[in-house]
């Protein structure tokens with residue numbers, strides 16, 4: 185195995201809690217017994233590394249889902265993919281099991297309370313994970329600024345941390361939720377149906393000034409591409425849009 | 432180092448992969464897209480490549496670029512987000528041509544590549560000379576798609592792929608190093624995939 189300088193940056197994370205937070209998304213709360221808590225900002229990600237008994241290693245990136253001011257644990261939201269090398273293995277772990285992480289990584293797709301009077305977060309599928317960190321931090325900070333979370337899932341059962349999200353929105357009238365479901369035709373009236381498009385964005389963002397709002401979009405490449413183009417068409421400013429693409 | 436009991440590779444790695452894949456990378460057949468914001472719209476007829484700094488300031492149009500000698504390369508590329516892709520084929524003009532055209536001064540030790548979306552990245556001059564960096568306008572025999580940086584992008588295959596600026600519209604030659612967009616935001620200043628220089632602490 186090549187020994188590189190990067191080696192010293194890995195720390196052990198110990199699983200405190202592991203459970204499904206949606207039909208396919210695994211919520212893993214990790215603690216750090218051997219090293220200090222890795223302080224991060226909402227939107228940043230960590231690398232997780234797995235090593236097999238014969239020395240084979242795999243690394244993947246996972247965004248932080250927990251609020252950054254809360255340092256009892258670091259939570260990940262990991263979509264367990266059919267035959268996924270890393271996500272599939274993580275799904276077999278139990279409390280007290282360990283894995284290696286390094287980070288936080290990235291200083292572009294970051295949001296902190298007070299950054300903008302109006303913030304628009306748009307996520308699809310596992311792309312909502314870093315947005316959850318932002319929403320949790322926003323809620324903990326109790327700022328007066330407006331924040332809207334537009335999200336899209338295949339089915340209602342794919343929405344992670346659903347109860348918590350609805351509670352947060354109920355407690356805070358400045359936090360708006362707009363959820364759209366793409367693969368179920370009959371859903372409760374709490375949700376909308378269809379993919380996020382220009383009409384949906386126009387409706388969901390009525391109260392927002394698109395020219396000045398800070399926009400964060402995260403999801404698959406095709407999702408990010410479609411949503412950012414629609415927003416530009418609606419008058420959003422190119423340089424106010426930050427994107428994160430999961431490939 | 433921690434061993435993850437029961438963890439096994441899902442996909443068999445051949446002996447060639449072991450020599451061909453830099454540490455921490457995995458092979459993909461797709462071509463994922465990473466960028467910091469929306470895809471900027473750049474059309475061939477409006478495209479211009481500005482060249483400035485320690486050289487004779489100049490500017491190339493799409494037509495000018497097409498008249499320069501073209502080369503084809505087939506190279507493996509490595510993205511810092513862990514995927515690698517073998518045998519990607521690009522057509523374009525070696526950066527050496529531009530250096531010659533613009534009479535770049537010997538005191539220039541870094542290239543700052545600029546993109547239409549405001550992105551920048553820094554590369555030592557020795558890493559863009561002697562046929563190491565291509566100003567590419569075709570991928571796999573076709574125009575480069577906008578998502579992948581078309582109409583014109585830089586391709587510097589021996590460094591992590593964020594150094595291969597998409598939507599290339601400026602080449603600035605400088606004496607002193609200046610960290611670019613990702614280099615200022617926690618990514619490694621040089622980015623050698625074989626030394627796994629991903630982040631600024633590597």
Ligand SMILES: Cc1cc2nc3c(=O)[nH]c(=O)nc-3n(C[C@H](O)[C@H](O)[C@H](O)COP(=O)(O)OP(=O)(O)OC[C@H]3O[C@@H](n4cnc5c(N)ncnc54)[C@H](O)[C@@H]3O)c2cc1C
Nearest residue numbers: 244245246247261262263265266267268269270271310313
């Ligand atoms: C900055 C960043 C942040 C991210 N944050 C998150 C996050 O918070 N949550 C999250 O869930 N994901 C996140 N991702 C994605 C994550 O890093 C992994 O890509 C994802 O978990 C898949 O890894 P895996 O090892 O489970 O699957 P892989 O083994 O890499 O496979 C991915 C998929 O492709 C298929 N596949 C791969 N190779 C083959 C092959 N040869 N033949 C057939 N099928 C194949 C697999 O079956 C699987 O469905 C993030 C990515 C980035 C870049």
